[in-house]
Amino acid sequence: MYAALRSIGSYVPKNILTNHDLEKMVDTTDEWIVKRTGIKERRIADTDEVTSDLGYKAALQAIERSGIKTSDIDMVVCATLSPDYLTMPSTAAMISQKLGIKNVMAFDISAACTGFVYLMSLAKAFIESGTKKNILIIGAEKISSIIDYEDRSTCILFGDGAGAAVICATEDKNEAIVDVLASADGNFGELLITPGCGSVNPIREDNLDQRLQYMKMAGNEVFKVAVKTLTKDVVDILKKNSIEAHDIDMFIPHQANYRIIEAVRSKLDFPLEKCAMTVAKYGNTSSASIPMAMNDLYEEGKIKHGDLMLLDAFGGGFTWGSALVRFAGKNITN
Ligand code: COA
Numbered sequence: 437m438y439a440a441l442r443s444i445g446s447y448v449p450k451n452i453l454t455n456h457d458l459e460k461m462v463d464t465t466d467e468w469i470v471k472r473t474g475i476k477e478r479r480i481a482d483t484d485e486v487t488s489d490l491g492y493k494a495a496l497q498a499i500e501r502s503g504i505k506t507s508d509i510d511m512v513v514c515a516t517l518s519p520d521y522l523t524m525p526s527t528a529a530m531i532s533q534k535l536g537i538k539n540v541m542a543f544d545i546s547a548a549c550t551g552f553v554y555l556m557s558l559a560k561a562f563i564e565s566g567t568k569k570n571i572l573i574i575g576a577e578k579i580s581s582i583i584d585y586e587d588r589s590t591c592i593l594f595g596d597g598a599g600a601a602v603i604c605a606t607e608d609k610n611e612a613i614v615d616v617l618a619s620a621d622g623n624f625g626e627l628l629i630t631p632g633c634g635s636v637n638p639i640r641e642d643n644l645d646q647r648l649q650y651m652k653m654a655g656n657e658v659f660k661v662a663v664k665t666l667t668k669d670v671v672d673i674l675k676k677n678s679i680e681a682h683d684i685d686m687f688i689p690h691q692a693n694y695r696i697i698e699a700v701r702s703k704l705d706f707p708l709e710k711c712a713m714t715v716a717k718y719g720n721t722s723s724a725s726i727p728m729a730m731n732d733l734y735e736e737g738k739i740k741h742g743d744l745m746l747l748d749a750f751g752g753g754f755t756w757g758s759a760l761v762r763f764a765g766k767n768i769t770n
Pocket of ligand 1 (some may be wrong): 465468472473549588655657658694745750
């Protein structure tokens with residue numbers, strides 16, 4: 437049995453936070469943000485719109501496009517760093533409840549911006565082992581809930597959104613997810629961290645006063661490791677599978693920073709038109725960034741049945757990973 441990516445869907449909150457809006461909130465400029473990151477605007481969920489609401493809407497679209505009945509889904513997994521609740525219930529359980537899915541495994545994974553690549557690996561393994569047949573995977577983030585809008589080094593980068601996919605069992609090897617490589621190294625943990633509200637710095641007034649509940653980042657150091665790791669990921673997976681860069685129909689790297697994407701793309705010689713670039717309009721949406729970018733390309737008719745996609749992600753942990761995935765869904769009809 438092989439695992440096939442049958443569909444993609446996404447949800448983008450309607451509220452737009454522009455660089456000019458941020459100029460009124462912190463000491464920054466539109467010019468600085470565009471030059472250093474390529475980001476022009478990002479989406480922010482409504483106050484009463486939570487992570488599982490975003491994930492639910494993306495999942496609904498992915499299920500509709502998959503041709504699978506909701507009742508046939510036998511596992512739901514969500515990657516998120518901004519869950520509905522800190523410990524429980526899981527965001528995947530909340531999404532399942534909203535979809536009316538009952539009596540199947542539902543759980544979250546924590547792999548930051550690499551979450552969607554980790555989910556590919558997980559879904560592939562569960563299906564190839566014959567344990568599950570139709571798995572719903574979701575990357576959903578209300579990152580605005582863990583961002584300090586007084587910290588200009590982080591608040592300019594991130595946005596909210598969700599992406600989802602349905603992965604199904606198939607006997608046709610030509611439809612299969614080809615390979616996934618993923619890793620982590622906790623030695624870099626402190627460079628990108630939400631230090632508060634866990635067992636290290638529990639929810640206490642002194643910790644909250646120090647704003648430890650918000651994400652902190654050593655941007656410059658993260659940048660260097662990101663470029664190196666994202667490049668190595670691609671080289672490794674192409675070599676392992678004896679595939680050349682020109683065999684890839686669409687390169688979909690994690691959308692964190694235009695300069696990071698450009699550095700990786702140009703080193704690996706992917707033409708601009710074969711590289712996803714949505715960071716200008718969404719910012720970094722962490723685990724949702726790859727499926728949101730994939731969904732946009734799909735809706736633009738740039739991803740078709742049988743196309744070979746290369747996913748490449750990097751994030752807090754540090755975590756990183758790449759995936760060679762065929763699109764095994766139906767072509768978009770407008
Ligand atoms: N607006 C204006 N100035 C800013 C600023 C902002 N939002 N943020 C930082 N600066 C200032 C700094 O204080 C510094 O000033 P100084 O030279 O007077 O000390 C200067 O700009 C340069 O800062 P630096 O951090 O070296 O900039 P940079 O070119 O590395 O860009 C990032 C900063 C965060 C955009 C960049 O490092 C980055 O994108 N890193 C990776 C982040 C990431 O992708 N994280 C998620 C991974 S999944």
